[in-house]
Amino acid sequence: EIVLTQxxxxxxxxxxxxxxxxxxxxxxxxxxxxxxxxxxxxxPRLLIYDASNRATGIPARFSGSGSGTNLTLxxxxxxxxxxAVYYCQQRANWPLSFGGGTKVEIK
Amino acid sequence: xxxxxxxxxxxxxxxxxxxxxCAASGFTFNSHAMSWVRQAPGxxxxxxxxxxxxAGSTYYADSVKxxxxxxxxxxxxxxxxxxxxLRAEDTAVYYCAKGASYAxxxxxxxxxxxxVTVSS
Numbered sequence: 075e076i077v078l079t080q081x082x083x084x085x086x087x088x089x090x091x092x093x094x095x096x097x098x099x100x101x102x103x104x105x106x107x108x109x110x111x112x113x114x115x116x117x118p119r120l121l122i123y124d125a126s127n128r129a130t131g132i133p134a135r136f137s138g139s140g141s142g143t144n145l146t147l148x149x150x151x152x153x154x155x156x157x158a159v160y161y162c163q164q165r166a167n168w169p170l171s172f173g174g175g176t177k178v179e180i181k
Numbered sequence: 182x183x184x185x186x187x188x189x190x191x192x193x194x195x196x197x198x199x200x201x202x203c204a205a206s207g208f209t210f211n212s213h214a215m216s217w218v219r220q221a222p223g224x225x226x227x228x229x230x231x232x233x234x235x236a237g238s239t240y241y242a243d244s245v246k247x248x249x250x251x252x253x254x255x256x257x258x259x260x261x262x263x264x265x266x267l268r269a270e271d272t273a274v275y276y277c278a279k280g281a282s283y284a285x286x287x288x289x290x291x292x293x294x295x296x297v298t299v300s301s
């Protein structure tokens with residue numbers, strides 16, 4: 075089973091700042107990684123698929139990079155609506171798995 | 182517009198059974214893999230089970246294997262999760278999720294979730 079470790083657990087930043095979120099896999103997952111955003115009381119929303127492709131309607135300030143075991147989600151300049159929890163998810167191997175999440179909170 | 186609507190959640194005693202349904206609309210249901218993902222109160226996301234478009238292949242998390250069964254009826258555009266031998270740790274919001282056409286087990290659309298509470 076592939077374990078995804080997200081860091082940091084919490085990121086405290088101000089609007090306009092850059093956010094860098096990490097997702098490390100216990101073994102190589104190539105680029106088979108997605109990123110999701112979840113706000114309280116809502117279902118998750120797909121942001122990035124296959125490591126670096128933005129999903130439909132996702133703003134350009136969200137970008138994904140990396141492959142293998144180290145992958146990154148970057149938010150270039152935080153907007154007020156970006157404060158939320160972010161999850162990575164791999165589809166390289168069964169069973170599928172999610173990381174534990176990174177909460178991006180307002181500093 | 183894609184719509185996924187879960188139903189069938191509720192309170193059940195440990196050892197009991199429950200069947201969740203997910204009614205799908207707004208897309209060609211029989212062309213997409215589907216999955217169930219759950220979230221325990223205050224916790225992160227956990228993938229539970231998946232089924233391919235033709236229902237010929239099913240997949241499970243180790244934590245639910247042998248107790249939960251995924252199925253789909255493509256004639257009714259509906260996904261199911263039969264939940265047996267339920268435990269307290271199965272308490273969660275269960276989301277139905279649609280696979281993307283470009284990456285079958287990337288979850289492009291999600292339902293609003295159904296709460297399952299296992300308690301005596």
